[in-house]
Amino acid sequence: MKFFITGHTGFKGSWLSVMLSECGHQVFGLALDPDSDGLFERAGLGRRFTMDARGDISDPDLVRQRIDQAQPDVVIHLAAQALVRDSYVRPRWTVQTNVMGTLSVLEAVSAVPSVSALVAVTTDKVYRNVGQSFGYRESDCLGGHDPYSASKAMADLLVQSWVSSFPSTPTAVARAGNVIGGGDTSRDRIMPDLLNAFADGKSAIVRMPSAVRPWQHVLDCLQGYVTLVDALVEGSGRGEWNFGPDADAVRTVAELADTAARHWSPEATWTTGSQSDLHEASLLVLDSSRARTELGWKDRLTFEQAVELTVAWDKRVRRGEHPESVMVDQLQHFMELPA
Template sequence: MEGLVTLSPTKPNPSFWSGKRVFLTGHTGFKGAWLALWLSRLGAKVVAVSLPPATTLNLAGLIDLDTMIDGRIADIRELDGLKRHLQSAAPDIVLHLAAQALVRTSYQEPVETFSINVQGTANVLEAVRAAGTARAVVAVTTDKVYRNIEQFYPYRETDPLGGHDPYSASKAAAEIVIASYRDSYLAAAGIAVASARAGNVIGGGDWSADRLIPDAIRAWSARETLVIRRPQAMRPWQHVLEPLSAYLVLAERLWSDPKLAGAYNFGPPTYEAASVRDVILLARQCYREGEIIWGDGTEGPHEAAWLALEVAKARHVLGIGARWSLQQAVGRTIDWYRRLERQEGRARELCIRDIEEFERTARQDDST
């Protein structure tokens, strides 16, 4: 296979990122805040745009992210303003994470979801085209871009796109936009573009509505009963640092080999996909208390019952594989919230602690 790696670039390379000009969208979100912090630690010069945080309690505010990067409040749906921000940043690399990222919200606000996720993505790529400084772009979508036919089958990058709910459909449409801009404009301009389809992400610092671990933390910390709507739903769960590391390594590889442009799945091995029940039972074991009511899967709008990703391409082409097991990912996530709740560490310190441990694990794996 062309581009097959013989030495795995298993973690971001500080010498690569030091001094790189990076334009990031979505830095006030959960994943975006973690990524901006990591980039800052790697020595990158980050200019970021995003809407204001969606929740009063949010990771970007808790870690004082604006003291580490040039963070700007802007809407990616406003093309002219986005062009000005990107032009002034003159980035080497663009990482696009801004999105309306919640399935249930997409049912309530479908037009806004399509506007942000589809038109917003087109605007980012158009701004990249206009600026002409970037050499690599990683645009983040989701594992839900595939036409899910509810079979026990891990989806590959070549499988048909689709989406029952507006969120999934909007991200599938964004994938088509990404491929179109890559094929029509950006490849010829020497800009390598890849899309990243990551599995369900957990980690400290997420307070979004209708997400499994944040819902559990809110309920148990308030001594309330956690209600689980679909305990049997299967998903490819992973700690937030897994896909973020993958995005950074992917950008490094695109920089050195533009032929690697394309779509990539990132997640745990298929056999480690787990049910919502499994994850919550692990979380309660780590939290050491908490009541649960198990639903029967009929409440609320449609959500896929089974989803897993085939990650062989990322493993063989990029050398990327999962570092932490599901038990480790859940354990570190719950520990993050517990330490913050007990004032045993500030949010930034807790994030840095996890990043350092993840990097240490990668070094150990590389040496074996």
Template sequence: MITASPNFWRGKQVLLTGHTGFKGAWLALWLCQMGAKVTGISLPPNSMPNLFTLANIAQMTNSHSADIRDADAVSNIVTKVQPEIVLHLAAQALVRHGYKDPLGTFATNVMGTANVLNAVRGVNSVKALVAVTTDKVYKNLETGRAYKEDDQLGGFDPYSASKAASELIIASYRDSYLSEQGIAVASARAGNVIGGGDWSEDRLIPDAVRAWDSDLPLEIRRPNAIRPWQHVLEPLNGYLVLAEKIYTDSSLAGAFNFGPQAHEAATVQKVIELANRLYGCGSVLWGDGTAGPHEAGLLSLEISKAQEILDVTPRWNLLETMERTMGWYQQQRSGVNADLLCDADIAAFSSAQKV
């Protein structure tokens, strides 16, 4: 069971797309903490407050405000920076927003990913690229079986379909261009992430914190929906270790699932009841599952490939994940600096034992 290696990342030139987002900001912090030289490409943060600003990530990184849908802008930055490793996280990452703006979702997640992959063609400094997709890339028949990396791709809603399509593009660029250029390309499919520092709209824990801090009830549409919840550091560790492994052994390039153990998948209701108890305040209005557009009721991932090949295994169970998440928000609200809270969680995670 391994954690990202500071010895590997120290001094590495890393290009990180989406560094102003929730997961991207955490990843930028961790990379900088390990001594990597991080260049970020992203749109401005999409919420106020946001972790990128609170943790002063712009001061730690070579930060570029650019849209991955702009192929020339992406290519120019890649050519100038000459990165050794590319971590592609920039995306339209919300299912319900995908229903509202399908064309924007496809443009960002499909063509944006193609632009990033195309930008590294002919850039000899690049040795490894990890493109992050989602657990929702699978054709979800809701049979109760956890999905494996070789299961059929699909997508009922525009967001899921866009991410499944991006998987085909990732594989196509790997097979058609990048592997013969010496660039190892992998995709990472992660379950639902939670953790301190997320204020995005239409996400479960941020919605809860906003409602309860405003003394409003939290409205839950689908309390019985089951998801593979995990702390944000779990998949980020997976992305980092995956990049390390394919950097030194390109034969490992391919798709990897990152999530909790299958039995740790939990209902929205269980997560919110834990969050409410730990936060110590707030009320909840439970829906009957009929409001809003279609969303999958059941989703879980098979993670044995990551465990066996990468030695990446979950470290925090759902209870500890929720304790650390709600504690992060409580401490930040009381005045503790966001970067210090993140540093503490990274240190604790790095020394934790597997669940």
């Protein structure tokens, strides 16, 4: 099949392009230029793409032209300003990219009849966080305390309103949470901060070690998106879907740091840093029983395995292995695990 991925140069896009192309699919992409030290460039993933287009997702003409040119079977919309902290610095850019970008994709998909499935990726942060300890369900209210969360909630609502207002391509919204995996270089994400400090022989600084988060390996999350595509193509799967990890993976930041340190080396350590003055959400867990029962999707990796694989990726690449070959190797290992 022909997959058009927006945001293909980002962290999830990089892993998704390897996952799809290794399965024999043709991949097309539209995104901004990646950072030179990002996974996409380091792994040389551009050559996997039939189209590796660059430009702003909020430009409707550009998005339509590129999707029309590709004539894809499937569109997976990942492109976003994806960092909460950046959204405080650039709220307008965040809203323009995440909301108007989603509108550009919806319009383009409606105009290109080859597309038989659209998955729009939002986040667990779309839910109005009322501090509940049990999981949020797809039918719960949306909200958004910070500009990023609000922009993704707006994008989510926009997709829902689009499909109920216009005759449209089979469409689904996928909501997932924090992902970890090899090659994430984003600022202010915990795993890259830990691994960089360990590699430099420094004690990692951890903000909010007692905060509890649901941790998931990027491959488990992407497998959810691909399962959803299969369902849409087969005539089911419309609507909103949570793809969160099992209860086993709902752990404190301190447990994540301890587990990563243990897999790195006996010398690896971390200390508690000063807390940011920016608002950080309290615990938010997804109830993913709908995806488990109706799509037959579940995480293949435990919390321990997800951290181990992430640390192993980093160590192997720092020792000189090519990032792309480590990705392919870890993908093969993942695909062999029981589904």
